[in-house]
Amino acid sequence: LDINSFSGLGTLQHLDGDTMTETTKPMQIKIDTSRCGGHARCREEAPEVFGYDSRTNKACVHAGADVNAHRKAVELAIRGCPERAIAWSDAGNSRSNK
Amino acid sequence: MSESIEKIAQEFDHYDRESAACPWPRWARLRKEAPVAWSEKNGGFWVISRYDYITEALRDTETFSNQLKGVTIPSKPVPLLPPSEFDGAAHAAYRHVSNPLLSPDKVAEYLPRIREIVNGYAEPLLKQDAFDATADFAVHVTQDVTQLILGITDAPADLKKSAEDLVLMRGDREDAGRRLFAFVTTEVEKRRKSPGKDAISQLLGTMYEEDGKESRPLSQDEVVRMTVLLILAGLDTTTSAISGSIWYLLENPEAQKRLAAADERGWRLAVDEFVRWTAPVTGSARTVAHDTVFHGCPMRAGERVFVMGASGNRDETAFAEDPNKVVLDRFPNPHVGFGMGPHRCVGSHLAKAELQIALRAMLKGLGDFRLADPERIAWEASNVRGIRSLPLVRK
Numbered sequence: 001l002d003i004n005s006f007s008g009l010g011t012l013q014h015l016d017g018d019t020m021t022e023t024t025k026p027m028q029i030k031i032d033t034s035r036c037g038g039h040a041r042c043r044e045e046a047p048e049v050f051g052y053d054s055r056t057n058k059a060c061v062h063a064g065a066d067v068n069a070h071r072k073a074v075e076l077a078i079r080g081c082p083e084r085a086i087a088w089s090d091a092g093n094s095r096s097n098k
Numbered sequence: 099m100s101e102s103i104e105k106i107a108q109e110f111d112h113y114d115r116e117s118a119a120c121p122w123p124r125w126a127r128l129r130k131e132a133p134v135a136w137s138e139k140n141g142g143f144w145v146i147s148r149y150d151y152i153t154e155a156l157r158d159t160e161t162f163s164n165q166l167k168g169v170t171i172p173s174k175p176v177p178l179l180p181p182s183e184f185d186g187a188a189h190a191a192y193r194h195v196s197n198p199l200l201s202p203d204k205v206a207e208y209l210p211r212i213r214e215i216v217n218g219y220a221e222p223l224l225k226q227d228a229f230d231a232t233a234d235f236a237v238h239v240t241q242d243v244t245q246l247i248l249g250i251t252d253a254p255a256d257l258k259k260s261a262e263d264l265v266l267m268r269g270d271r272e273d274a275g276r277r278l279f280a281f282v283t284t285e286v287e288k289r290r291k292s293p294g295k296d297a298i299s300q301l302l303g304t305m306y307e308e309d310g311k312e313s314r315p316l317s318q319d320e321v322v323r324m325t326v327l328l329i330l331a332g333l334d335t336t337t338s339a340i341s342g343s344i345w346y347l348l349e350n351p352e353a354q355k356r357l358a359a360a361d362e363r364g365w366r367l368a369v370d371e372f373v374r375w376t377a378p379v380t381g382s383a384r385t386v387a388h389d390t391v392f393h394g395c396p397m398r399a400g401e402r403v404f405v406m407g408a409s410g411n412r413d414e415t416a417f418a419e420d421p422n423k424v425v426l427d428r429f430p431n432p433h434v435g436f437g438m439g440p441h442r443c444v445g446s447h448l449a450k451a452e453l454q455i456a457l458r459a460m461l462k463g464l465g466d467f468r469l470a471d472p473e474r475i476a477w478e479a480s481n482v483r484g485i486r487s488l489p490l491v492r493k
Contacts, residue, residue, distance in 0.1 A: 037442040040202050044366055054201030055194055057444070082432035 027067055028089040029074060033058045035085035045080055046073035059086070103127060107135035110145050112171070112380050112404065113267070118479035121380070122422065125409035134395040143171050143383070143402035144395065147409040149416035149434070151393060155384065155405050157439040159185060161392075162384035162403060164441060170481045171383045171402050174264060176275040179327035180320060182441060189440065191308035195316065196324060196444050199297045200247070205447045208246065212452060215242045216459045224463030228470065231460070231488040236340035239456055244332050247448070248325060249289065249296025254281060258333065265334045266480045282325045286318060298325055328445070335378040336449050338484025340456045342376030345488055346424055347457070348469055356426055358461050368426045369454045374433030375424050377408035380483045382437055407434040408483065468493050 029049065031042075038057035042050040049065045052058075061067075067074060078086045106127050111117065116124060125147055128135055133148035146155050155162050165185040167173045178184065181192030198204060219238050223229040241258055245251070256277065263274035286298055293299040301321045307313040316324075347354050357368055381404045386397045397403070411433050412421045419425050436443035443449070469475070470489035478486050 037438060037440075038197070039436075039442070040447065041370075043202065044363075052202055054198045054203060057193060057197040057201075076429075080430045082430070083438070084432075 027071070029061050029067055030087050030089035031059050031061065032083075032085040032087075035083045037083050037085075039082050041080050041082065042077035042086055045077040046070050049074055050077060103131040107132045107145070108138050110135065110137040111139040112406075112483075113140070113480050117380070118477040118483065121408070121479070121483070122412060125406070125412060128406075129409060129413055134393050136395075137404075140171050141402065143404050144386075144392075144397060145381075145404045145406055146392075147406045149410040149413035152405050152407055152410040152434055153438045155392070155403065156382070156407075156434070156437055156441065159189075159440060161387055161390050162405070163387040164189070164384060166385035166387065166400070167383075167402065169382050169384070169441075170267070171404055172267070174267070174275070175272045176264065176279065176326070177323055179323050179330070181324075181444070182327055182331070187309045191306055192320075192324070193440070193444070195301065195304050195306060196328075199300060199328075200445050200448050202447045205451050208243075208448070209451060209455070211246055212243055212455050213459075215239060215246065216452075216455045220456075220459035220462070224460075224466075226492075228489065228491045231344045231490055232337065232341040232485050233487055235460070236337040236344075236456065239340065239452065240333050240336040243336075243448070243452055244329060247297050247332075248285070248328060249294045249298055250285060257281060257329075261329055261333050265330050265482060266478060268480070278326055278329070279322065282322050282329070283318075286321050286325065290318075297328065301325070331443070332445050332449070334482055334484065336452050338378035338482065339373055339376045339449065339453050341485040341488050342378070343372040343453065343457055344460055344464070345469075345475065345485060346372070346375070347461070347464060348467065348490070350424070351465065353424065353426060354461060354465055357457070360426070364427060365454055365458075366450075367429055367431065369450045369457075370431050370433065370435075371424055371426055371428045372453060372457075373435035373450065374411045374421075374428075374431060376484070377411045377433075377435055378482055378484050379435070379437070380408045380479060380481060381406040382441070383481065407437060410434045466492055 036058045040052045040059065042059050043052050048070050049062060049067055051060045051062050053060050106124055128145060128147040133151055135145045137143055137145055146152055163185050164183050165178060168178055168183045181189050181196055184192055216239055219235050223235055245253055260274040260278040263269040264271055264278060289298045290302055293302065298321065301316055301324055304316055305313045306316050360368060384403045384405060386399050386401045386403060388399050390397050410416065414421055419428060436446040467490040470491045474489055475485055476487040478484065
């Protein structure tokens, strides 16, 4: 993952090579960017939470996004992701871990 | 009574009449009885027809190469087209260049012009007593939008035919390829002299940055080949999606009403469903990079593989509700109409915008029309599949 491509997003932290997590909220979202195919459907479902990096063609989570205020939309984004690349990060066996 | 699966597999041909007019029963037999099959047609190739095998193959770029022989069976008689027909680091570098050209934000900038183009065709046609929804509408819309993106103002009359002959692999493809490359080369040279805001001008100003190599500007030849791909990929496929969706709506007036009343999300879901169901790209070809065994089938390096996404889109094991039916609000809808994995269609956001705008415009008057004659719908199939002619008459 090209870390610089997310440099505009300030508080994002990279936990490992291909996973990034927004760390300031009680519930967190994890995008497996090795799976993400750039469908951008998560951004359509929850634009307040998900962004899209037009160079890497990968989804990202907005810095400071209030995930908990948009739980329903985020749930739709998770269910609707064709690559199953998004998960709540505290969900134990998250769906992005195969 | 029914054909043996051995015969269906050996004689599977994505160019034949059955593939054009009624491919679905054969796909279903393959999925159930031979999800990885060997066909003797077109030089011999593997056919992967099951959804889960398809997504696996599309993601396994180490085993299944785009670059060795391109993404069509047989290969196109033109140089390999980036990014689609490259692998690994080179592919990633080309995608970094092409992704921003058609990103959701970039497409949003084009929306007002796309609406103008669409309405410019739809409004007069809907006042006529008869028109061809493919030849008079979808073809023109996709051609004009492609020219808009590329900044082409004076396309030769035979541009569409050259592109079609190459995509559909018919007629004199070598000549079609030469003419298309000659035209695009002229356009690229024009843009170099007087750049605009179009995609060709953007490519000319872009650096190619491949991991482990020194960054450099894209060469003229690379810009030409990337532009040729943008032309080839967007014309026929989007035309087929628009035409197939209009055909469905004509046959299902209830769906016209539901769609007319749909909210933004309803439209988004419907558009993805139409892409799934019309499946303009039957399959994307790969070449086996090293000897392997794929779900029990021994594949040798160099053998061709047809990864048949259109069949995956009809796989009953992958979709909760009957995949042969259009479910306008199908959700989730993990279709592979744009492919999957690193080579997924770079133009998907543009294609979906075009489809939605085209259908919205057509719905304003489509209820007054019917198919002139269901027997006169002309289908054509190759690596892509779609309607060539869809004549409508006023009820």
